[in-house]
Amino acid sequence: MRRGAIYGSLPVPLELNIPFTRVRRTVYFGLVGLTTLGGTLMMTAIVSAQGLTLLECVILALFVPTFACIVVPFWTSVIGFVLRVSGRDPVTLDVTGSLKRPLPRGQVRPRAIPKTALVIPVHNEQPELVMARIEAMIQSLRKVTLETDSVHVHLLSDTRIHSIAVAEVERWMELQSRYPDFPIHYRRRDLNEGRKAGNVSEFCERCGYDYDLMVVLDADSLMTGEIILHLMDLMEANPDVGLIQTLPLPALQRSLFGRLVQFAGALYGPVLAFGQAFWFGDTANYWGHNAIVRLRPFRDHAKLPVLSGRPPMGGQVLSHDFVEAAFLRRAGWRVIFVPDAAGSWEEVPGNIGAYSRRDRRWAQGSLQHLRLLKGERLHPLSKVHFLLGAMTYISSLLWLLILVAGTAYVLMPSSHGVTVAPPLLIKAPLFSLLIFTGSLLFLPKIFGLIACLSNDRDAFGGALRIVVSVVTETVFSVLLAPVMMLSHARFVVEIMLGQSVGWAAQDREGSDLTWREALRTARWPLAVGLLWGGTTLLLSPLFFLWMSPIFLGLILSVPLVRWTSLQSFGLRSQAAGLLLVPTETAPSDEIIFVRAAKDALSVEHDSTETEANGHYVRCAYTTTPRKSYHV
Template identity: 35%
Template sequence: MDAGVPFQPLPPDAPLAMPTQSLRQTSPHQASPHQAPPPQSSQHYAPPRSGRFASAPRAMALRRLLVIGGAIVMTGFGAREMYRVLAVNGATPLAVFMLALFVALFAWIALSFTSAIAGFASVLTRGGQRLAAPGALPSTRTALLMPTYNESPSRVTAGLQAIDEAIQGLGAAHLFDIFILSDTTNPEVWVQEEKAFLDLCRQTGGPGRIFYRHRANNTARKAGNIAEWVTRFGAAYPQFLILDADSVMRADTLLALVRAMEAHPDVGLIQTLPIITGGATLFARMQQFAGRVYGPLIAHGIAWWHGAEGNYWGHNALIRTIAFAEQAGLPELPGRKPFGGHIMSHDFIEAALMRRGGWAIHMMPGLEGSYEESPPSLIDLAVRDRRWCQGNLQHMAVLPARGLHMISRMHLLTGIGSYITAPLWLLFLLTGVLIALQARFIPPDYFPGNGKSLFPQWPVIDPVRAMWVFIGTMALLLVPKLLGMLTVMAHRDLRRGCGGFLGLLGSLLLETLIAGLMAPVVMLTQSIDVVAILLGRDSGWNAQRRDDGGVPLRDVVRLYRRHTILGVLLGIGAWAVSPYLALWMLPVVLGLALAVPLAALTARRSLGMALRRIGLLRIPEEVHPPEVLRRAQALARTSAIEPLAKPAPNSVSALLHDPALLAAHRQMLPPPRRPRIDPLNVALLTGIAQLTEADCLDTVWAALTAAEKIAVLSDGPALDRLLALARRDADPIGRPAEIAR
């Protein structure tokens, strides 16, 4: 750190009110529709809440009619054909139930299909950048927020250092401040974060521009972390951008976002399309290939018909601070977990509330330079999905909120449907098996009713029509993949980056095959999660694994044995009924029966790297990575292989043997509790009681819980006691061993 720059962990407070929003009534308008913005800033005023946004594309009603209306027409046609399949001579209760499931699931697929068609047209016409505002450097200051929760500190700071160096390279360092907002609950990781923050400041010349704050009380999780920053520092920054722990963004992309927001005062949020990169395991490489080839098509499609009523994915998005503070204060949902309490999947809700408050929400899928990473294995995806599933199911309590735009409600329904459809698919499959069993083992009633009919009613299902319904449904699922491939083929650089025509085709076939086998595994996992959540089991809040996807085989067997058993039973049952039923069920049966080897093999780094070497599942960003991504990956690799000569046994020893770190830690401690004002900290009181009677640091440190360790490390007198115990353990005469030597 520069000797002439004083250590400044945080800037001066700039409070901004962030009132909690009501779901039962809309908040009062804070500016009249014709109110001019204050002369000192065009960024801090509320736009009109009715009428067309100046930033909105034209003909939005027609666009939505084409996409939604087209999906409705297709669903109606599919429902009619399925009815003819199931009810040639009358519908049984099972057939009616299966038809209802089919209509709901087909509507989901049809909407995705029509949206993909819109995306295909938008990509070919190079849409998706209509908010772009070319020009010089922006005129306002932006905060880059990095919320972190028990993540690898070196990994987090590697990305931030790469971004900061890129910003400095464009001469824009004075326009961006970086905040590391820690909600970490692991005391060892917390102290490592502080050290990584100091190193980052030294390496970038960042004191006064790069800040760090640790929040000991993790109220409302990530949403509460961001809200705390807004209420404490938000007034100093017209806009802020939220990064994820694996996020990297190009400097020119950041500047383009800020210019776009400055040029469109009605915009409250601009979401980029993060491209998945950095995949090493087979699973992660499949995810990044699918995201690179199909993702832009999907993003362009939803941007085309969402318009100014877009969505928010929680990171890699620029947000107008006043819009967020005014409208995005999340209420606490009534009831107990998993549906009550703090909102977990907050991003959809925040976008819906900002749009309700009169702010435009846009996506810019054509703006390149936004990157993220994928979970490394099917198991890690399941862990993340379990948390997201609970958060999305909470949206059912927000759906009836007053004043939400129709498209915002569709976003919420989409979030719910992304998990509810899994048990619906499972029910659909099981219902089909039951209908087959009924036809095979239950004698039909050829003369129902009074039995006086002259002609029998044959229990027939139209097999030819059933085949065409199946083919049509598969076409709706596969055509968007082919369209994604065509959009890549249309651009020479993208085509070469994906391995040319043969490499792209081979990758598409491989990804489709493995993804098809994994689909029933994910379906059953999500179905189990939905049932567990509906039964009241909270998912908790766990840090996400982001590197190696390797998992011991016994753990894979333990997690996926139910999938294997169900797959084998379905296969046996289908074969007992009919070989034709067994053939129809084969993709589902194979996927479930092979769940264990699928999960184990796709988590292997060696297999993913072998496919990369032969040109499969490649993406342009790994063939010719942008400089910021290359730099972030190099910094992460360097920090991962740097040897630790004498790793500290615990965070107290780490502080004791690093005077600069200890001094910075003391300076970053929260203010002491105010008697009779602040609530008692039970963890701190318990920790102090144990420290008072302790004679050995190792013993008391092992006895303290994580919450108690965080509490005593956050308290000045308790920290002094910890350091005294550490010195006593290091040297009987009371000096650190290094000093004694």
């Protein structure tokens, strides 16, 4: 352990004491259970008014798990909202800020700096942008620490395209020449065993003995030097903590879809995250990036199993992060979520097509987690994380089935030989249930809006712009929800039928989709919308109006996919003051630096770069790196 010094507005180490853990979870799951029971009783009264038919039993059986899936985030957001507006830390329940007592700017204090590796696994990424993010973090760290040789950067490449690999070395050597006093290492594997998790695991086995801590980053991750040192402080002050996860907020989005996701994450995300941290306690989850881990226990206890059988449900675990957190907790190490630590960002796919491709991989990994529910000595809450992660996708299939069953219930002749009238006309209890369900779905948005208006309105463009942006985001989320529901339902069916997914580079930057690409992306939602909606309109125009939000999103899916992918639409919304977030109104130095790199690369692509077979290409030359290793 080396001695060093830091200066600036940095937090003093504080023990993470988590009081009333059992009480928190008892209250939370009690509220979830009682609310689910109430909704189930309401639905039972509706469908059994004249006796239960087989179809009504199916509807009721589908309703219970789907309703529970909206109750869980509702009560999470209620608790998060209370904590946000009351100024309480969700982990310790102290007054917010007690974890972040700042030092006056420029004041220097000695502290022990543990040897820490900043690990960035990459796979066929754009080297310029990867290096720009690394450089932004190096500059940020140099502002807050006087000793940088205790923090090493490790770029772990699994790149398979030769031209990109050569460009990685080129950009790495340029970066190293600009920061000769900052240790920056580069390694590329010949065999990509275990994908990203295997990449990080190989580093832990090869180099992990040289470090105390490891900050895990994605290729699109960005963190400030302050938050990195804050995490190091917390790990030092809490030797029984094995992993601390931050809340990475979406940033640097340009397309309309990306800015919608970015706005929703910035406005609603903190409320939900505060609630999660409250009931997670010492058994939080891990999202695979923007987190710090204690290397020795991670290396010793977080090795992934190879599931028996063939993919998609067997073989390598695709979603490694949940499993690694569960294994750390099983070994007795606390896993903490700190959502109030500002300065942690990520980027998201810029169009629905790229977003869905990422979700397809996540869906397969989440369903694999169901096979681990019987794992020995796993903490019960770790199993809850597995189950909720899988239900994120399974619930879409259940919602689709309940909507189809509900349509059949209304349109098919009853046992008396007549068609059941639309429930809007004859069943007041259903009206109450719909209002109840709608409240569970939309109140979390209201909580985020109120919390923002109370604390951060200027950072989001002012009260009026925030309200208009919330309405805009809500309209798009309602229209896109059936498209995503159908996509997730299809993913689950494909996995059940044995269709696995490959490992392709993520489309992190996104691109404007052509009409043909939009049609290819949304062909199934469009076909289902036309068939389902057309049949309903023919048999019951009134019920078609009742279901119009679902049908409208499906029928308009192609233009929605096309228009939301356009960067011009996103930039126009920004120019109009809509969907603004703090990284746009008051960007940090790190955000400004990476944004400039993205702008420069965009100009360079317009003038000199080409696309070949869908991959990024640069002029290649061979070189022998000075501080690299190859395995």
